Amino acid sequence: MSQHFLSRLKRYDPDAIAKYYRYRPWLTIWRSLVVIGTFVGFFLGLKFDEWQGLAEVNRPRRATQIRKILTRLGPTFIKVGQALSTRPDLIRKDYLDELIKLQDQLPPFSNAIAFSIIEAELDRSVSEIYREISPDPVAAASLGQVYRAKLYSGEEVAVKVQRPNLLPTLTLDLHLMRWSATWLGPLLPLNLGHDLTLIVDEFGIKLFEEVDYQNEGRNAEKFAANFADDPRVKVPEIYWQHSSQHVLTLEWINGFKLNDFDRIRESNLDPNVLIEIGVTTGLRQLLEFGFFHADPHPGNLFAMPDGRMAYIDFGMMDQLDQTTKETLVDSVVHLINKDYEDLAADFVRLGFLTPKTNIVPIIPALEKVLGNAIGKNVGDFNFKTVTDDFSELMYEYPFRVPAKFALIIRSLVTQEGLALTLSPDFRIVEVAYPYVARRLLTGETPELRRRLLELLFKDDRFQWHRLENMIAIARSDNSFDLLPTAQLGLQFLMSEEGQYFRRQLLLALIEDDRLHTEEVQRLWSLVKDDLKPGKLLTAALGAITGLTMESAASLLPSMATLLTFQPPATELPR
Known part of the structure; x- marks a missing residue:
């Protein structure tokens, strides 16, 4: 070789x-x-x-x-x-x-070398490809540098050129890091063991993906497709005819970094709105699409004068499978509801604990650490507190950091840190949990509806306080509209899929041989301002018209069952 x-x-x-x-x-x-x-x-x-x-x-x-x-x-x-x-x-x-x-403040390499790379990769002279190009790079990063240019068709573009002879340096360093990890891992006080080698491997995989600019271009287009329905998110267009493995030509973004506070103030942009966009889009990446930007530092996130947020640099991305996405949703809900037993089980499913681990002694330890982190108010939670306390927990119990989650944790901590620089009072859960609550309440997919049922029923008993908590937190977001959620809920309730839930809900209303009027009254007090009789009728009609003829026909027998259902003979209190 x-x-x-x-x-x-x-x-x-x-x-x-x-x-x-x-x-x-x-x-x-x-x-x-x-x-x-x-x-x-x-x-x-x-x-x-x-x-x-x-x-x-x-x-x-x-x-x-x-x-x-x-x-x-x-x-x-x-x-x-x-x-x-x-x-x-x-x-x-x-x-x-x-x-x-x-x-993004690194020394650039020679312009002559950069232009020769462009010409060798695209098989044309620089003047034939670009009508104009900046004489010097406008930014230099670890793997390449960026020039501002204009195409002959008039579009302003950014031209990324990779540093020369990267692979010999990268492979040698990765080889040494991996060799060091094999003997250094067991000596570290964090129960990482052989996983330290896996973390190096994950780092190496992502580094190799980053040096392939064609892969970055494909990632950008996939990311743009995921957020096509969100007008607040901007992704630069890729100009494939002017791109290769080591040169990438993409749309120029007119904006400024999220940590450029002076420019944000001058543009009259609301930092809290930018934070909300950043955190919500980050959560959608992890919990909805499973395809997430693993390097969201300030140099890769731009605020635009029109209020949009632009993502750039899609070299470091990762993909989560459906099971992991669903378990992450579970873990957020279990954390907020302080269900530490279920949360410990989530850690097993996510790979932080092995399936053979006895989680019984870990549950009170989780309660102590995460109970302190959450405090009396959900808004007190922050990742810095958790990472500080978890370092001690990982020393005492057999926790490991799965290689894939090293990137997720980095992404979340980065987003929180970035948000805290914009707003020192920011708490990530204040945005995260309303998002999770909205997704569960709207239940767009069968998996999310199943998650909602698992959340609302524990040991076959209806958890009234959880439903109240979710609705209250979801409504804390001013953009949350309860009416479409009510319509979706009614549609689900009247569907064949909702047959089990209809019966369980009726049983919950008369659970413990009493009518749960107090719980129903509390729920109504939460939603009555959003669900006026006229609006509720509209939602009901919308739900009914959304049913197919077959669904409506299949609903009649179950509705008859509900109407003829007799409560237990024990006398209910008046």
Whole structure:
């Protein structure tokens, strides 16, 4: 195998990479010495500061030094630094401020090299492809840099050009990281074990996907299709005739980064609206589509003057299966309802605990940690609190972080951190739970309707307080309209699918040999302002007209059963 082998490697293959470097030990030895020597010098500097009592004075200088070290070590370490820059729970603020600069404040490479890459990839001269192109890059990132240009057809575009000879550097660093993970993992106090290797592999898979710009273009189009019904979200158009594996031409976005507070104020944009768009679209990615942007740092999210939010850079994406999406919905609901036993079972299904784990002693530990995190008010919850407390929990109990969830956690923490910079009082659950409640109450899919039934019935008993809680929280979002939800609910109730629910609801009304008028009255007090008699009649008519003739015919026998249903002989209180 020669270096030509690396240039032909389209997907991350740790075994093939290990085999390649096994016959080139001088490369691994030299790179190891460079990396170790660089960090040893840094840590010796920190110790020297401590001995001299200069730790606080020199901390800004050390923070700048670590950013420069990561930049000097190249794209793999820059990507690691970018990941750490989204973790305020792990990194001190002064270091965090420096690491954030790794997101888009990196030194560019030569324009001559960049233009030669464009011409080699697209098989035409730059002047033939673009009517105008900026003489220098407008942004430089870890894997490439961006030029502003104009096509001959008049469209303004961004031209991404990949850094030259990336794969030899990436593969060597990934090989060393993976080798280190095999012996470092068991020594870490977080019960990661072999999963640390899987995390490196997940990182490698995503890194290889990022260096394929055609894959990024396909991701952008899939993301745009998912949000085609949301006018608040903008995704740049891809110009395929001017794109290749190492060059990507896409629509230029006129906007500014979400952490550009001055521009946001000058444009009279409401930060809370931007937060709501960001969090809601993030939740739709995870819970609705399963296809999510795994790198939503401020350099990849733009506020537009018209109030829309633009997503760019779709190199790092991931896909969740249907079961995982449904379990995530469950876990949010169980968390808010403080059902720690069910939440522990969710952790098993999601892979944070093995199926053989005895969850009984873990339940009170979850209650302690998450009960403190949620506090008396749902709005007190934040991921930083949870990650701080969970680090101790993972030390005491056999929790693991599945490789796929490393990206999800990073995405959620990043979104929360970004929102907190816009609004220090932001609490992610205040937006997240109304969204989940709305999705369950509207029940667009059979899976969500089944989830709603599982939520409302526990041990075959109707959970009145849960329904009240969901409606109250859903209504806390001013955009939530209860009338269409009532119509969908009535339609479901009168359908064949809702036969079980009709019977259970009637049983719930007379449960424990008493009429539950008090619970019904509380529910009516919640919804009466939204469901005036005229509106309720409209919803009922809409539900009836939505039924097919077959559904209506099948409904008659069950309705007759309900009408003739006799309660238990025990006398009900008057």
